[in-house]
Amino acid sequence: MKPLRLGVQVLLLCLSLMGAWSSAQAQALSEVEQERQMMRDLQRTQDEIRLMQYRLDDNKISIQPERAYEQDQKLLQALELSGRTVQSLERRSRLLRARLQELGEDAGDEADQVTLHNERMQLRRADAALRADLRVARLVQLEAQQTRQLLREATERYEHAKRWQRDSSLMLLESLPELGQAWPADRQKLSDFAQQWRETWSNSSWRQSSASLWMAAAVVLLMLVLFRGMPVWVSRYLPTGRLRRSSLTIANFFLWFIAIWVVADQLIERVFQRPDLVQTQLELLAYLKVGAWVAAVALACIKGIVLQPRASWRLIPVSTQTQRRLRYFAPAFFLVVYADVISGFFRGSIGVSDAFQSLADGVSSLLYLILYGYGLWVLRDELFNRTDASGQGAGRTGRSWARLAFKGGVLVYTLVLGLFIAGWQGLSDDLMSHFMTMPLLLGLLAYVGMVWLQDMADSLLAYLRHRSHDPDAAPIRMQSQFIIVFFAIARMTVLGLAIWMVSGDWLTEPKQMLESGLDVSREALRLGAVQWRLDLWLIALGVMLVGAVLIHFLRTWLRQSYMPNTTLEPGLQNAIVGMVGYVAYFVLLVICLSMLGVPIESVTWIFTALTVGVGFGLRGIVQNIASGLMLMVERPVKVGDWVEVEGSEGNVRQIRLRATYVERFDRTMVMVPNAQMMGRQVRNLTYTPTSLGAIESRLLFPLDVDADLVMQILRDAVLAEPEILDEPAPILTCDGIFGDGVAFSTRCFINSMRVHRRVRSNLMLDILRRLRQQGISLHPAQRWVQEAMDKDKAEDEDL
Numbered sequence: 001m002k003p004l005r006l007g008v009q010v011l012l013l014c015l016s017l018m019g020a021w022s023s024a025q026a027q028a029l030s031e032v033e034q035e036r037q038m039m040r041d042l043q044r045t046q047d048e049i050r051l052m053q054y055r056l057d058d059n060k061i062s063i064q065p066e067r068a069y070e071q072d073q074k075l076l077q078a079l080e081l082s083g084r085t086v087q088s089l090e091r092r093s094r095l096l097r098a099r100l101q102e103l104g105e106d107a108g109d110e111a112d113q114v115t116l117h118n119e120r121m122q123l124r125r126a127d128a129a130l131r132a133d134l135r136v137a138r139l140v141q142l143e144a145q146q147t148r149q150l151l152r153e154a155t156e157r158y159e160h161a162k163r164w165q166r167d168s169s170l171m172l173l174e175s176l177p178e179l180g181q182a183w184p185a186d187r188q189k190l191s192d193f194a195q196q197w198r199e200t201w202s203n204s205s206w207r208q209s210s211a212s213l214w215m216a217a218a219v220v221l222l223m224l225v226l227f228r229g230m231p232v233w234v235s236r237y238l239p240t241g242r243l244r245r246s247s248l249t250i251a252n253f254f255l256w257f258i259a260i261w262v263v264a265d266q267l268i269e270r271v272f273q274r275p276d277l278v279q280t281q282l283e284l285l286a287y288l289k290v291g292a293w294v295a296a297v298a299l300a301c302i303k304g305i306v307l308q309p310r311a312s313w314r315l316i317p318v319s320t321q322t323q324r325r326l327r328y329f330a331p332a333f334f335l336v337v338y339a340d341v342i343s344g345f346f347r348g349s350i351g352v353s354d355a356f357q358s359l360a361d362g363v364s365s366l367l368y369l370i371l372y373g374y375g376l377w378v379l380r381d382e383l384f385n386r387t388d389a390s391g392q393g394a395g396r397t398g399r400s401w402a403r404l405a406f407k408g409g410v411l412v413y414t415l416v417l418g419l420f421i422a423g424w425q426g427l428s429d430d431l432m433s434h435f436m437t438m439p440l441l442l443g444l445l446a447y448v449g450m451v452w453l454q455d456m457a458d459s460l461l462a463y464l465r466h467r468s469h470d471p472d473a474a475p476i477r478m479q480s481q482f483i484i485v486f487f488a489i490a491r492m493t494v495l496g497l498a499i500w501m502v503s504g505d506w507l508t509e510p511k512q513m514l515e516s517g518l519d520v521s522r523e524a525l526r527l528g529a530v531q532w533r534l535d536l537w538l539i540a541l542g543v544m545l546v547g548a549v550l551i552h553f554l555r556t557w558l559r560q561s562y563m564p565n566t567t568l569e570p571g572l573q574n575a576i577v578g579m580v581g582y583v584a585y586f587v588l589l590v591i592c593l594s595m596l597g598v599p600i601e602s603v604t605w606i607f608t609a610l611t612v613g614v615g616f617g618l619r620g621i622v623q624n625i626a627s628g629l630m631l632m633v634e635r636p637v638k639v640g641d642w643v644e645v646e647g648s649e650g651n652v653r654q655i656r657l658r659a660t661y662v663e664r665f666d667r668t669m670v671m672v673p674n675a676q677m678m679g680r681q682v683r684n685l686t687y688t689p690t691s692l693g694a695i696e697s698r699l700l701f702p703l704d705v706d707a708d709l710v711m712q713i714l715r716d717a718v719l720a721e722p723e724i725l726d727e728p729a730p731i732l733t734c735d736g737i738f739g740d741g742v743a744f745s746t747r748c749f750i751n752s753m754r755v756h757r758r759v760r761s762n763l764m765l766d767i768l769r770r771l772r773q774q775g776i777s778l779h780p781a782q783r784w785v786q787e788a789m790d791k792d793k794a795e796d797e798d799l
Contacts, residue, residue, distance in 0.1 A: 049143045103123075
C-alpha cells in the first residue's frame, strides 16, 4: 500500500504543478493581450491628439469653454490611459531585465547552452519591443500635456475676445432666456461634480486630511496675544515718532494676514483634502487655497493698514467716525474677493455655458459695485467734507494725492457701472479686479513700505545728529548722504516692484485685456517709422504719465532730502535739480518714442534737425542756456546776493538755465537773461559773505570854514555811530580846494553791505545835526562834489 500511496501523491503533485504552470501561462497571455489592447487604444488616442494639435496649432483659433471642457476630458482620459500603460510596461520591463540578469551571458557553444541562448535572444527582442512601446506611451503623455496647454490658450483667447462683446444685460433681465436654455446642461454638470465630492466624502474621512484644527486654534490665540502686546513692544523698543506707527502698521498687516490665511487654509484642507482626488477636484482645491491667500491679503490691507482701532496708531489719517462706518468693509471685501477668485474655477474646469459664466461675472461685478460704492461714499465725506486738522505741509500734500486717487477711483467706478448696466458683465468684472482691486491692494502695500523706509531713514539721521557734537562735520555728512541715497533706492525699488506686479509678466491681465480689446487696430496705419496703433499709443501714454510722476518724486526728493545735506549753495542745488529733471524728461521721451516703433537712429536725426533749427532760430535761447551753465559752474552770482545790473538793484532769488530772477527792494521781480548776466557789467555787493562794506561821503564847505572844527565834527559823528567798525579804522581826509570851497571826505567800514543805506543815513543825519549846532553851513555848490564822487566811482574797478 505504501508504494501505491506514494505514487498517488507524486501524481497529484505533478498535476498541481502543471495546473499552476498553465494558469501562470494563461495569466501571462492575458497580460500580454491587455497590453496589446492598451497599445492599440493608445495608438488611436495618439492619432486623435495629433489631429487636435493640428487644429489648435493656429495662434488665432479660439474655443468655447464648453467644447474645451469636453476635449479636456478626452485628454485627461488619454493621460490616464498612457499612465497605466507606462506602469504596466515598466513592470514587465523590470521582470524581463531581472530574468536576463539571472541567465547571465553566453558561456560557450555547448549543447546544453543552446536553449538558454535562444531564451536570451527572445527576452532581448521582447525588451526592445517594450522599450519602443514605452517611448510611444511617454510621447503620448507629453503630447497630451502640450495639447492641454494649447487648449487652455485657445480658451483664454476666446474669453479675452468675449470680454469686449456685449452680453445680455443682467440688470435689464435680458439674459434670462439664454440662462433658462443653458441651465439644464449646467445643472447636470454641477450635479455630477457635486456627486463626485459626495462619493469622495463618503469613501473617506476628514481625519485623513493633513489639516489640524488645533494648529488653527493655536495660531488664533497667538495672534490675539501679539495684537495686544505689539503696541507695548513698539512703544518700548522704538524711538518716538512716525517710525512707531509705520512699524506697528506693518506688524498688524502681517498678523492679520497670517491669522486669516492659516485659519482659512486649515478649514479648506479639513473639508476638501482627501486621498485619491481626481484632476477637477484638485483644481478646485488649488482655487480655494489661492483664493484664501488673496482674500487674506485684501482683508489684512484694509484691517491692518487703513482701519486700525486706535486713531493715534493710524498711518493713514482716517477719522474715528469713518473707521466705525467702515467696520464691516474688511470682512465683506474678503468675501467678495474670495468669491471672485473662485468664480474662475467654473470658467475652465467644469465647462459651464457662456450664459452661466456671464451670470457669475455679473454677480461678482454687482458685489464689487455695491462694496466700492459704499466705500467711495464714506471716503467722500472724509476727504471733502471734513476740515483738515493738520493745517499745512505734508498733511495738505497727502490729502491732495488722496483726493486725486479718489477721483480716479470714481472715474473707474462710473465706467464699470455703465458697462455693467449695458451688458458687459465680464469686462466690468475684469476692470474691477485688475484695474481697481489689484492697484488698491498693491498701492496700500507700497505706500506702507515706502513710509516705513522713510521713517527708518529719518530715525537714523536723527540718531546721527544727536550722537555727533558737530552735525556739519564731513564724516557725519557723508553718512547722512549714504543713508538718504540707500533708503531712496529702497523706496524706488518698492514702488517699481508694485508697478511691475500690476503690469508685469505674471499679472498680464491688464495688458491682455488691452491687446484683445484693441485687436482691430493691429493692422494699423504707419507713417514713416511711427505705428498708428491705438494700443501702443495708450501704453506709451501710460508710461509717460507714470514716468512724469516718478520724475516729480525724484526732483522733490533731491530738493527736499538730498541737497540740504550737501555743502552746495542753494543756487547750484536748484540748478542740479533742474538739470536732472530735463535729462529725465528727455530719456522718458526717447523711451516713449521707441515704444511707438521709432528707432533710436530716427530719434537722433530728429534732435540733430532740432539742433540745426536751434542754431538759426533759437540762438538767443541757446546763448542764455550756455550762460546759465557758466553761471552755475563759475558762480560769480549766487542766490541771495545783492546785485546791480541793467539799472536794477535787488537780491538774486533764482538762477535757472535761461534767466536769473532778481527781486527788487520794491518787491517786484526782474527777469534778467543769463546772457546779460555774463556779458554785461554786474555789480555784486555781497560777493563774499565775510567781506566788509564801506561808506563814503564827501562834503564841500566855504573857504572860510574852520577846518579843524569840521574834522572834529566828522570824527565825533563817525565814532558815535555804533555799527561803524573800529578796525579797520575810519579814514577822514581833506581832499583839497574846489573853486571857492574846500572838500572833506570820510570812509568808514561796516560788517555787511546789507546795512549800508541805514548806517549811511544815520551818519549823514548826525553830521548835519552837529554842523547846525556849530553854525556851520555847506557850500551852495554841493552838487559838484556829488558829480565828482560819481566820476571817481566810474573810474574805479568794480567790486
